Amino acid sequence: xxxxxxxxxxxxxxxxxxxxxxxxxxxxxxxxxxxxxxxxxxxxxxxxxxxxxxxxxxxxxxxxxxxxxxxxxxxxxxxxxxxxxxxxxxxxxxxxxxxxxxxxxxxxxxxxxxxxxxxxxxxxxx
Numbered sequence: 374x375x376x377x378x379x380x381x382x383x384x385x386x387x388x389x390x391x392x393x394x395x396x397x398x399x400x401x402x403x404x405x406x407x408x409x410x411x412x413x414x415x416x417x418x419x420x421x422x423x424x425x426x427x428x429x430x431x432x433x434x435x436x437x438x439x440x441x442x443x444x445x446x447x448x449x450x451x452x453x454x455x456x457x458x459x460x461x462x463x464x465x466x467x468x469x470x471x472x473x474x475x476x477x478x479x480x481x482x483x484x485x486x487x488x489x490x491x492x493x494x495x496x497x498x499x
Contacts, residue, residue: 378483379403380436388478394442395424395431395473398486405431405473407487424474426452429459431473434485439469441480449475462488 377386377397386401398405406417407430422428426448435442449472453463463470470488 375441375478376481377401377478378437378481380483380485382486390479392478393424393474394433394471394476394478394482394484397478398431398433398473398484403486405433405486422474426472426475429453429456429472432459432462432488433471433473433476434466434469434488435471435476436469436483436485438480438482441478441482442471443475443477443479445471446475448472 374387375390375392377388377394378384379386379398379401382401382403384401384403386397388397395405404414404418406421407414417430420428421430426446429452452459452472453467453470454460466488473484473486
């Protein structure tokens, strides 16, 4: 069975193959909805799309094991390319940013939940 390692929370969870990353994280007590750099987390926890892939607030970095995840969905591509707030996190991280609600786990992965937006960093204006 695959193991999901939540890096920030220092939690490891064994999951069945094909498990939805959002559901796994919420069941493990991982807070996915952190708002914008920490602001509005409580609001996002209530007003998110509940796994439909339309709000983009459950973004995570897959730091290890991206090959063990399902391929990027159309909904993710739309969020990352059209939503200005998601672009701030996506630029420079195209190879590791995913939406937890759209990601199926097929093997061991390391996940960083709630990555901050890169509003002032070197990748934002590139």
